[in-house]
Amino acid sequence: MDNSQRAAQPDFVLNQPRYRGAQILLARRNFGCGSSREHAPWALADYGFRALIAPSYADIFFNNCYKNGLLPIVLPEREVDAAVRTTSRRFPDSGSTIDLERQTVATPDGALTFGFEVEPFRKHCLLERPRRDRARRCTHAGEIAAFEAKRKIEQPWLF
Numbered sequence: 001m002d003n004s005q006r007a008a009q010p011d012f013v014l015n016q017p018r019y020r021g022a023q024i025l026l027a028r029r030n031f032g033c034g035s036s037r038e039h040a041p042w043a044l045a046d047y048g049f050r051a052l053i054a055p056s057y058a059d060i061f062f063n064n065c066y067k068n069g070l071l072p073i074v075l076p077e078r079e080v081d082a083a084v085r086t087t088s089r090r091f092p093d094s095g096s097t098i099d100l101e102r103q104t105v106a107t108p109d110g111a112l113t114f115g116f117e118v119e120p121f122r123k124h125c126l127l128e129r130p131r132r133d134r135a136r137r138c139t140h141a142g143e144i145a146a147f148e149a150k151r152k153i154e155q156p157w158l159f
Contacts, residue, residue, distance in 0.1 A: 014047065021048065022048070022049070023048055023049055023050040023051065024049065024050070024051045024052070024053060024095075024096050024098065025044065025049050025051070025052045025053070026053050026054070026080060026083055026084050026087065026096075027052060027053065027054035027080075028054060028055065028080070029054065029055045029056050029077065030056050030057065030058060031052065031054040031056070031057050031058070031061070031072075032057050032058040032060075032061025032062065032065075033058040033061070034058070037060075037064070038064050038067065038068060040061060040064070041061065041064045041065045041067070041068040041070050042068055044065075044070060045068050045069060045070055049070065050069075050070065050071065050098075051070065051071040051072075051073060051098050052065065052070060052071070052072045052073065053073045053075055053080060053083065053096075053105060054072070054073075054074065054075075054080060055074065055075065055076060055077040055080055056074065057072050057074070066122050066125070066126070069126065069129055071098070071100065071118070071126055073098070073105060073116045073118075074116060074117070075105065075114050075116060079112075079114045082107070082112055083096060083105070083107055083112070083114070086107040086108060086109060086111070086112060087107065087108060095108055096108055100118070100123060100126060100127060101127070103115055103116050103117065103118060103123075104116070
């Protein structure tokens with residue numbers, strides 16, 4: 001079933017109104033453990049998350065995040081704790097800010113800023129991906145439309 005047709009489960013924490021539209025997920029140690037396949041980063045990206053902040057990640061999950069356009073930020077546990085405390089006090093108006101070019105995370109009130117590391121090539125890929133994807137879609141729009149039309153006829157159960 002298409003996710004847009006499913007009823008939201010009200011008891012699922014991310015379906016609470018205060019989390020709607022969140023693009024940054026704060027997590028704890030070893031996030032993604034047991035979720036190393038690409039499906040976990042896909043699901044997080046499909047939900048709307050653009051970045052994750054945690055003290056550590058499962059290795060394969062960490063690498064798959066980059067492959068799927070998610071930024072997995074590693075911060076010391078005390079900094080993650082401070083971000084969680086600050087964000088929790090500020091709901092529903094909260095929203096940490098990430099500046100990938102400067103490699104910083106700022107808490108919603110701007111009182112705390114944390115630096116993070118990201119490999120230069122991965123940073124480049126994340127910064128260029130939206131531009132590259134838009135260009136690719138525009139360049140091949142006709143081919144994409146033809147493929148989708150053919151696929152709808154050949155595999156209608158997918159739609």
